[in-house]
Amino acid sequence: MSSQLISLVNTDRIIGKHVFGNLYDIDPKILNDKDFLHNLVLEAVKIANMKLVEIKSWNFGGKKGGVSVxxxxxxxxxxxxxxxxxxxxxxxxxxxxxxxNPQAAFEYIVSQLKPKRYQMFYADRSSE
Known part of the structure; x- marks a missing residue:
């Protein structure tokens, strides 16, 4: 039975593409505009050829406040x-x-936020 399981993992492995990063020196007015950021991520979903299930956005306060989408x-x-x-x-x-195409979504968001500099990382997320 365990050899069947190993065989399934080897032939049907799931491969994910993960693009992530840090964006620096962005206009703070843009960073606090929840509606703009919400629509930006919504457009990135389309550009990356993804199928939207749900989108949520909210402001969070405190000294380190901002927006999450x-x-x-x-x-x-x-x-x-x-x-x-x-x-x-x-x-x-x-x-x-x-x-x-997660990289297309990442690059689109970066192009609209216009950071003075940014870091982009890529990880192949697979079962092997």
Whole structure:
């Protein structure tokens, strides 16, 4: 029985594409505009050829306040978190979809937020 399980893992492994990063020196007015950020992530879902399940956005307060936007997609998610005090955002785009393009979503969001600099990382998320 365990050899069958190993065989299934080897032939039917799930491969995910994970693009994530840090965005620095962004206009704080943009970082605190919940509606703009919500629509930005919504458009990124389309650009990446993902299928939206639900999207939520909210402001969070305190000294390190900002906005969070989470798009749940059939293939996985897009998460954007901003901190206006630091002119900073983190972006996470993960998909298991064979036809979706997380890098396109990441690059689109970066192009609209216009950070002075950013870091982008890629991880192959697979079962092997």
């Amino acid at each position: 989470i798009a749940l997609v059939e293939e996985s998610h897009i998460a954007l978190h901003t901190w206006t005090e630091y002119n900073y955002a983190t972006l996470d785009v993960y998909t298991c979809g064979e036809n979706s």
